[in-house]
Amino acid sequence: xxxxxxxxxxxxxxxxxxxxxxxxxxxxxxxxxxxxxxxxxxxxxxxxxxxxxxxxxxxxxxxxxxxxxxxxxxxxxxxxxxxxxxxxxxxxxxxxxxxxxxxxxxxxxxxxxxxxxxxxxxxxxxxxxxxxxxxxxxxxxxxxxxxxxxxxxxxxxxxxxxxxxxxxxxxxxxxxxxxxxxxxxxxxxxxxxxxxxxxxxxxxxxxxxxxxxxxxxxxxxxxxxxxxxxxxxxxxxxxxxxxxxxxxxxxxxxxxxxxxxxxxxxxxxxxxxxxxxxxx
Amino acid sequence: xxxxxxxxxxxxxxxxxxxxxxxxxxxxxxxxxxxxxxxxxxxxxxxxxxxxxxxxxxxxxxxxxxxxxxxxxxxxxxxxxxxxxxxxxxxxxxxxxxxxxxxxxxxxxxxxxxxxxxxxxxxxxxxxxxxxxxxxxxxxxxxxxxxxxxxxxxxxxxxxxxxxxxxxxxxxxxxxxxxxxxxxxxxxxxxxxxxxxxxxxxxxxxxxxxxxxxxxxxxxxxxxxxxxxxxxxxxxxxxxxxxxxxxxxxxxxxxxxx
Numbered sequence: 001x002x003x004x005x006x007x008x009x010x011x012x013x014x015x016x017x018x019x020x021x022x023x024x025x026x027x028x029x030x031x032x033x034x035x036x037x038x039x040x041x042x043x044x045x046x047x048x049x050x051x052x053x054x055x056x057x058x059x060x061x062x063x064x065x066x067x068x069x070x071x072x073x074x075x076x077x078x079x080x081x082x083x084x085x086x087x088x089x090x091x092x093x094x095x096x097x098x099x100x101x102x103x104x105x106x107x108x109x110x111x112x113x114x115x116x117x118x119x120x121x122x123x124x125x126x127x128x129x130x131x132x133x134x135x136x137x138x139x140x141x142x143x144x145x146x147x148x149x150x151x152x153x154x155x156x157x158x159x160x161x162x163x164x165x166x167x168x169x170x171x172x173x174x175x176x177x178x179x180x181x182x183x184x185x186x187x188x189x190x191x192x193x194x195x196x197x198x199x200x201x202x203x204x205x206x207x208x209x210x211x212x213x214x215x216x217x218x219x220x221x222x223x224x225x226x227x228x229x230x231x232x233x234x235x236x237x238x239x240x241x242x243x244x245x246x247x248x249x250x251x252x253x254x255x256x257x258x259x260x261x262x263x264x265x266x267x268x269x270x271x272x273x274x275x276x277x278x279x280x
Numbered sequence: 281x282x283x284x285x286x287x288x289x290x291x292x293x294x295x296x297x298x299x300x301x302x303x304x305x306x307x308x309x310x311x312x313x314x315x316x317x318x319x320x321x322x323x324x325x326x327x328x329x330x331x332x333x334x335x336x337x338x339x340x341x342x343x344x345x346x347x348x349x350x351x352x353x354x355x356x357x358x359x360x361x362x363x364x365x366x367x368x369x370x371x372x373x374x375x376x377x378x379x380x381x382x383x384x385x386x387x388x389x390x391x392x393x394x395x396x397x398x399x400x401x402x403x404x405x406x407x408x409x410x411x412x413x414x415x416x417x418x419x420x421x422x423x424x425x426x427x428x429x430x431x432x433x434x435x436x437x438x439x440x441x442x443x444x445x446x447x448x449x450x451x452x453x454x455x456x457x458x459x460x461x462x463x464x465x466x467x468x469x470x471x472x473x474x475x476x477x478x479x480x481x482x483x484x485x486x487x488x489x490x491x492x493x494x495x496x497x498x499x500x501x502x503x504x505x506x507x508x509x510x511x512x513x514x515x516x517x518x519x520x521x522x523x524x525x526x527x528x529x530x531x532x533x534x535x536x537x538x
Contacts, residue, residue: 144361148398152383155390155397158404159426224404 007054007087013037017055017210021201024212029174030142031125036208040082045075046104047205049121050082053102056117056201057083062090064098069106069247069264076104093267105168107189109246109268112198114215120183122204125211127171127181147179150222158227167232173220174213182219188231188247193219236261241272285346286311286452286484292331292341300508301327302338307486307503307510311451314478314485316499316516318492318531324508325488326456332486333373333454334363348451368398372445376457378437381444382429388415388440389425395448414443418473435466439473446477453478455487459494471497492535496520504528 005011013035020034039047057063063083067076071093079102080091092098095108102119112118128138131149141147150171157165164170170187174180182193183202193200193213200213213219223229237244239260246268248261263269287309294302301324309315317325330336332343334355343355347370355363367373375381382391392411393401401407412422418439429437438458445453458474459467475498478485489495495502495516502519504512504527512525523529 140360144364146364146398148394151397151402152386152390152394155393155404155407156386159387159389159408223402224407225402226405 004086006059007057007083007089008040009037009051009054013051014055017051020210021052021055021212024201024210025199025214027178028213028217029172029178029180029211031209031211033208034210036205039205041078043206044123046079046102046121048203048207048210049102049104049119049205050079050203051205052119052201052203052210053079053083053100054087056119057087057089057100059087059089061099062092062097064092064095064101064267065103066101066106066108066265066267067104068249069108069268070266072266094271095267105184105186106247106264107185107192109263109265111192112196114197116198118196118198118200120185120200120202122181122183122202122209123206124169125181125202125204125207125209127169127179142178145177147173147222150179151224154222154224154227158224164223164227164229170229171222173222175217176220179222180211180213180219186247187221187229188233190219190221190229191231195219234261238263238269241269241276243269243272284310286313287332287343287345287486289332289343290341292328292338292343294327294331294336294338294508300324302331302341303508305341305505305508305510307332309452309484309486311484312482313501314487314499316487316489316495316502317505318489318495318502319505320490320531322507323505325490325505327508328505329454329456329486329488333367333371334358345452368395369448370451372448372450372453374438374441374445374453374455374458376460378429378434378441381441382437384429387426387428388420388432391429391440392444392447395444399448410447411443414447415440417446417477418443419469433466435462435470438462438470442474442477446481446483449481450483452484452486455485457489458487459489459491467494474498492520492531504531 016035020032024032039050065076065080067073083089084091095110100117104121126138131153132138154164168186169181169184170190172180172182195216197215199215202211221229234248236248240262243263246263249264250259250261252259285308290306292302292305305328317328319325331338337356344352345355346352389408389411392414393407396407396410412425415422415425420436420439459470487498499516502516503510506527512519512528520532523532
């Protein structure tokens with residue numbers, strides 16, 4: 001596209017982000033400050049993710065963008081088209097074809113492989129923010145690895161509800177050192193963070209922080225010995241492809257209370273349906 | 281005798297602008313001993329407590345702490361992680377206002393369990409059991425364990441703070457006016473409780489108070505401070521019954537007889 005640098009951001013900015021990303025990969029789970037730029041979309045729509053994607057994108061890359069698991073929602077469509085226009089790269093909706101996947105709220109159902117990069121859009125990078133309002137104090141707590149406070153939150157949940165009530169953005173320990181917010185992915189996806197062959201990068205545009213989980217890094221969801229971490233999903237199966245193990249969205253279909261459950265990962269659902277139709 | 285001192289401070293000086301807060305102060309504390317620092321408002325009591333506990337650095341002088349294994353370290357030369365670890369494990373701090381120390385949005389059980397979790401306890405059942413046991417220890421009903429501190433009375437809050445501090449069995453507890461702001465009957469009950477716990481658990485205490493009655497009830501030894509200087513120090517009964525320094529005499533004489 002004329003008048004714009006490859007992938008929108010200028011080369012100096014991309015270098016700055018890459019330097020921060022290298023540091024983030026070197027210290028898994030540690031939040032690295034970076035000079036977040038104004039992007040042509042509002043804060044909260046993925047300004048962090050889009051900057052990370054722009055910084056790691058090359059002309060040969062194939063990009064997939066998902067929002068809540070779906071390839072066809074407004075945000076996913078516009079970010080995908082943004083890079084198709086500003087970088088002229090190929091895009092896809094197939095998880096296995098993509099080299100870079102920018103995501104909001106989900107990790108694809110299909111397992112990732114070495115060489116793929118998963119870029120998360122992060123609204124609130126600081127896992128302790130809701131418990132300790134002072135940024136200086138949370139930085140100190142990270143520095144000294146004092147994470148008892150997070151367990152106080154889990155203790156309170158078990159006391160009040162009988163179980164940990166965090167259903168998304170479930171805090172994790174990365175490489176047994178840094179407490180990290182996995183961005184608002186469902187707790188259902190947390191096990192996929194653990195020893196994932198793909199490189200996982202996290203970008204928070206408004207908060208101006210980057211962090212990363214290098215491939216095959218140990219990621220442990222916080223829990224108590226007698227209340228181990230458990231994932232939850234709707235007990236239904238997908239009304240389109242019939243999957244009874246994938247993460248489901250509940251969709252209201254009419255004003256009479258009609259509703260259906262469908263896979264939140266549209267690519268996963270579509271490829272299952274394509275397979276089912278083939279033999280016929 | 282001098283070799284098993286738990287805390288020894290010498291030559292402490294600290295000025296706030298032109299106001300001397302500590303003037304060449306020395307203090308010593310042995311394991312299991314209760315030391316009261318008394319004096320009027322502005323005499324440097326709380327400053328001394330903050331300096332002894334490492335919260336505030338003196339302009340000169342040093343505070344040495346002897347760990348159970350006999351190694352002696354300078355509190356103010358310690359790294360921040362070491363000092364924080366010490367405050368979480370071997371030491372405790374009881375604030376005058378329990379609202380400063382407690383998490384008001386977290387249940388009583390969570391408040392008591394926080395230090396355990398900070399030390400690495402990861403078993404919900406054990407933490408809860410310890411919390412309930414400590415609530416009983418400070419005479420709070422076990423069925424209040426899930427209530428928020430904001431539903432507690434002032435005296436209960438202070439007892440909750442004591443439970444929260446003692447749950448990790450510290451060797452040394454700093455107390456800043458623990459009975460301040462409580463009415464007399466509640467004070468008496470709290471003092472009784474502290475005295476019982478301290479004696480039974482063998483905890484050393486540095487206690488700051490302006491109330492000579494509190495010092496008489498709890499303390500083995502008393503230090504009297506005036507304008508940042510220690511004017512008199514000795515056994516509690518000795519100092520309070522036979523005060524030598526004119527200022528101490530004034531303090532003792534100004535106690536209202538009921």
